[in-house]
Amino acid sequence: RETDFRQFSLPDDDFASEVIRGLSGRPKRLPSKYFYDAEGSALFEKICDQPEYYLTRTELEIMRDQAASMAAALGPDVRLIEFGSGAGLKTRLLLEALRNPVCYVPIEISQSALDDSVAQLREDFPQVQMQPVCADFTQALCLPRPAREPRRTVIYFPGSTLGNFATSEADALLHGMRLSMGPYGAALVGLDLKKDIGSMEAAYNDAAGVTAEFTLNLLARINRELEGDFKLDRFEHQARYNPEAGRIETRIISRFDQAVRVSGQDVSFLKGEAMLVEYSTKYSLDDVEGMAARAKLHATRRWFDRDRRFCVQLLER
Numbered sequence: 001r002e003t004d005f006r007q008f009s010l011p012d013d014d015f016a017s018e019v020i021r022g023l024s025g026r027p028k029r030l031p032s033k034y035f036y037d038a039e040g041s042a043l044f045e046k047i048c049d050q051p052e053y054y055l056t057r058t059e060l061e062i063m064r065d066q067a068a069s070m071a072a073a074l075g076p077d078v079r080l081i082e083f084g085s086g087a088g089l090k091t092r093l094l095l096e097a098l099r100n101p102v103c104y105v106p107i108e109i110s111q112s113a114l115d116d117s118v119a120q121l122r123e124d125f126p127q128v129q130m131q132p133v134c135a136d137f138t139q140a141l142c143l144p145r146p147a148r149e150p151r152r153t154v155i156y157f158p159g160s161t162l163g164n165f166a167t168s169e170a171d172a173l174l175h176g177m178r179l180s181m182g183p184y185g186a187a188l189v190g191l192d193l194k195k196d197i198g199s200m201e202a203a204y205n206d207a208a209g210v211t212a213e214f215t216l217n218l219l220a221r222i223n224r225e226l227e228g229d230f231k232l233d234r235f236e237h238q239a240r241y242n243p244e245a246g247r248i249e250t251r252i253i254s255r256f257d258q259a260v261r262v263s264g265q266d267v268s269f270l271k272g273e274a275m276l277v278e279y280s281t282k283y284s285l286d287d288v289e290g291m292a293a294r295a296k297l298h299a300t301r302r303w304f305d306r307d308r309r310f311c312v313q314l315l316e317r
């Protein structure tokens with residue numbers, strides 16, 4: 001009954017070649033997807049507990065208060081696909097609220113994260129067929145068939161992770177979701193909303209320095225895995241809101257003129273030079289409508305927290 005789809009794992013040399021390519025460009029860039037090794041994932045968990053990082057807490061509040069209303073909007077006999085491992089409480093709240101879900105399909109690139117989350121969910125939801133897929137959800141997906149026919153497919157994408165993609169990539173991802181969800185499908189997407197710049201910037205510059213450590217862990221990972229010799233104290237984390245683009249942009253800034261070796265190649269930095277490492281896009285409701293329309297989806301329902309800091313958006317075909 002259960003399936004375990006291991007589609008592919010990212011070969012290590014992808015990391016090396018993407019890092020070298022990114023550091024050869026102007027401006028220098030490093031892809032944020034490489035934040036999440038074991039250390040990075042543990043640091044991200046710690047970020048979620050920081051008082052300034054309101055996103056996780058706020059989305060959880062929405063799920064606690066309104067998962068029943070979401071489940072009513074989605075209807076019974078849903079096949080629930082999640083982009084990401086679904087280790088969290090949000091997924092549980094949704095699975096608990098859904099009426100007679102057919103199956104749960106987490107799509108996650110890290111096999112260990114996938115195994116851990118599914119083992120626990122299997123125990124807690126024995127009536128739901130678990131169909132984990134180890135794959136990169138930004139690529140074309142081949143999904144397992146459920147044991148019984150669902151009424152509709154719903155793709156759950158919480159956490160405002162969509163905001164970590166550039167606009168054109170996010171559009172492509174929504175377009176891919178539209179294809180995966182089929183004719184009566186839907187997507188339930190967590191999105192962080194535009195608000196005062198102080199709160200948004202504070203969320204990415206916590207006083208305890210956890211986000212800075214998370215960002216700089218990318219250099220530590222390059223040292224560990226790609227024979228890098230970055231000296232972490234010679235670089236610093238910077239996260240600022242770009243009002244034109246509507247996103248927090250995180251950069252790693254070189255504090256000195258310096259040279260670093262990565263994978264046998266020399267990379268030089270000027271004092272003050274930046275590596276762009278992450279976007280965290282913030283949305284207005286108009287932005288959400290526009291994004292949905294570009295993907296030929298309808299933004300039909302949304303659920304907010306009390307202070308309208310975050311929303312969970314239902315997109316339907």
Ligand code: AVI
Nearest residue numbers: 047159160161164211279280
């Ligand atoms: C996973 N993602 C939605 C987080 C965000 O808010 O962009 C990642 C993160 N980066 C720094 N803090 C949190």
